[in-house]
Amino acid sequence: MARLICDVAVIGAGTAGLAAERRARQEGAKTLLIDDRFAGTTCATVGCMPSKLLIAAGEAAEAVRRAAVFGIGTAAPVVDGVAVLHRVRAERDHFAAATRESFDALPPGTMRRGRARFTGPSTLALDDGDGVVAKAVVIATGSQPSVPPVFEPVRSRVLTNETLFELPDLPGSVAVIGAGPLGLELAQALARLGVSVAVFDQGQRFAGLQDPDVAAVLRTMLERDFPVRLGVRLHATLDGAAVALSWDGPGAGRERFDYLLVAAGRPPALAGLGLDRAGIVCDDESVPVFDRLTMQCGGAPVFIAGDATAERPVLHEASATGTIAGWNAACYPRVRPGRRTVPFAIMFTDPPLAVIGRVDDAASVVGEASYADQGRARVEALNRGLVKLYAEPATGRLVGAVMAAPGADHMAHLIAWAIEQRQTADDVLNMPIYHPTLEEGLKSALTQICKAVGAVAPPDRDRGSMPGA
Numbered sequence: 001m002a003r004l005i006c007d008v009a010v011i012g013a014g015t016a017g018l019a020a021e022r023r024a025r026q027e028g029a030k031t032l033l034i035d036d037r038f039a040g041t042t043c044a045t046v047g048c049m050p051s052k053l054l055i056a057a058g059e060a061a062e063a064v065r066r067a068a069v070f071g072i073g074t075a076a077p078v079v080d081g082v083a084v085l086h087r088v089r090a091e092r093d094h095f096a097a098a099t100r101e102s103f104d105a106l107p108p109g110t111m112r113r114g115r116a117r118f119t120g121p122s123t124l125a126l127d128d129g130d131g132v133v134a135k136a137v138v139i140a141t142g143s144q145p146s147v148p149p150v151f152e153p154v155r156s157r158v159l160t161n162e163t164l165f166e167l168p169d170l171p172g173s174v175a176v177i178g179a180g181p182l183g184l185e186l187a188q189a190l191a192r193l194g195v196s197v198a199v200f201d202q203g204q205r206f207a208g209l210q211d212p213d214v215a216a217v218l219r220t221m222l223e224r225d226f227p228v229r230l231g232v233r234l235h236a237t238l239d240g241a242a243v244a245l246s247w248d249g250p251g252a253g254r255e256r257f258d259y260l261l262v263a264a265g266r267p268p269a270l271a272g273l274g275l276d277r278a279g280i281v282c283d284d285e286s287v288p289v290f291d292r293l294t295m296q297c298g299g300a301p302v303f304i305a306g307d308a309t310a311e312r313p314v315l316h317e318a319s320a321t322g323t324i325a326g327w328n329a330a331c332y333p334r335v336r337p338g339r340r341t342v343p344f345a346i347m348f349t350d351p352p353l354a355v356i357g358r359v360d361d362a363a364s365v366v367g368e369a370s371y372a373d374q375g376r377a378r379v380e381a382l383n384r385g386l387v388k389l390y391a392e393p394a395t396g397r398l399v400g401a402v403m404a405a406p407g408a409d410h411m412a413h414l415i416a417w418a419i420e421q422r423q424t425a426d427d428v429l430n431m432p433i434y435h436p437t438l439e440e441g442l443k444s445a446l447t448q449i450c451k452a453v454g455a456v457a458p459p460d461r462d463r464g465s466m467p468g469a
């Protein structure tokens with residue numbers, strides 16, 4: 001039994017762990033990066049990248065179908081499921097290999113394969129019997145799919161994001177469990193690839209949205225591709241090589257599906273970590289209580305980052321929080337706040353959904369823009385969607401946005417950056433906006449905010465609306 005000595009031990013070699021290890025090493029710390037697989041990050045192997053690859057294939061099929069709108073005649077697209085999944089895996093492997101190359105670039109002795117658990121606040125035991133003594137530890141163990149017990153009887157027909165992309169061919173039918181962003185992205189991609197899809201959720205929220213107006217508009221648009229049943233209680237049994245799924249509640253029914261794709265949340269992967277030995281406090285969900293600026297857990301030499309925090313499970317946050325955690329772990333006990341940016345999440349459906357910052361009707365002035373008749377959106381035959389921008393009533397400073405509209409995945413960056421720059425709606429309107437673009441559609445929402453807060457346009461700026469804007 002060996003005792004490995006280091007300054008900073010990082011548990012988990014995903015996006016957060018890699019960022020934490022790198023930052024700690026840059027601070028001069030001797031680091032140890034522990035992972036049970038070193039397979040590549042979740043993003044590259046079973047998350048962002050393979051899901052976007054599947055979505056890209058669905059969009060290609062949809063573009064063929066939509067061509068008729070422009071007077072272009074085509075036959076219906078022929079989807080070769082084997083080829084679709086072959087490309088998904090080939091490109092996914094390319095991205096995963098790139099993340100594994102970053103392991104190869106680590107200094108010798110930094111990587112240690114194994115499952116780690118705490119034996120004290122800065123000591124770990126590995127599953128092969130070796131121990132680790134560190135000055136500080138970073139928990140970067142990510143999250144994992146959760147399959148509710150009700151689906152145990154049909155486990156052999158349950159897919160998650162960890163198994164979907166390994167299918168040799170596209171299935172005939174899939175019930176997607178979970179109407180959150182991950183479920184809806186995959187549901188639309190599969191539906192556009194010719195899979196018969198239905199989405200079920202026991203809750204009432206669509207895409208995790210609090211805003212009923214945007215949720216309703218988005219739901220109508222996505223229901224062109226597949227039905228969504230919210231507020232249902234599900235019961236599943238095996239039916240030969242398929243699943244018989246019945247549901248109570250609104251529109252009760254029963255249907256056979258080849259598979260269930262469970263996208264019902266990804267809780268932090270903290271089981272078996274021995275957190276009770278780490279000298280830290282956990283909340284009711286057994287997630288460590290941490291300072292969101294320093295990423296420190298209480299006063300212990302323990303830091304946490306990425307999906308393990310259960311705070312903002314998206315990639316850029318894993319990278320940012322990993323960096324802060326690694327920095328502070330290396331400098332412990334001199335712990336300093338790091339900079340966190342505005343909350344920002346995108347769902348890559350058609351149309352995309354973006355949610356940024358503080359979205360609170362009661363505390364804000366709200367500007368709305370419909371994309372039902374927006375100029376560039378009409379040109380592209382994508383004219384549907386709704387955007388709401390939120391601003392401080394006293395100043396018109398932008399604080400948040402909900403955008404379900406064509407191009408929202410790009411336009412959202414402009415709003416997130418404006419929020420980061422503490423810009424007002426007036427500031428944004430005083431910048432050039434090209435014609436005819438999807439961005440022009442934001443002008444009406446920004447103008448409404450300016451009117452509501454009494455921001456008067458400078459005499460040399462026109463705030464009138466242009467045809468086709």
Ligand SMILES: Cc1cc2nc3c(=O)[nH]c(=O)nc-3n(C[C@H](O)[C@H](O)[C@H](O)COP(=O)(O)OP(=O)(O)OC[C@H]3O[C@@H](n4cnc5c(N)ncnc54)[C@H](O)[C@@H]3O)c2cc1C
Pocket residue numbers: 011012013014015016017034035036037038039040041042043046047048049051114115116117140141142143161182269272273305306307308312313314315316318348
């Ligand atoms: C289908 C899907 C699509 C997504 N799409 C997007 C997207 O488009 N954009 C976006 O921003 N985000 C997206 N995400 C979220 C994004 O992938 C995650 O936020 C990010 O990958 C989390 O990184 P992480 O470092 O926290 O965890 P991971 O990358 O999961 O790393 C955790 C590592 O810890 C290891 N580990 C766990 N426990 C132990 C232990 N006890 N001992 C040793 N090692 C351990 C694991 O093996 C793993 O390697 C998506 C996620 C999914 C599932």
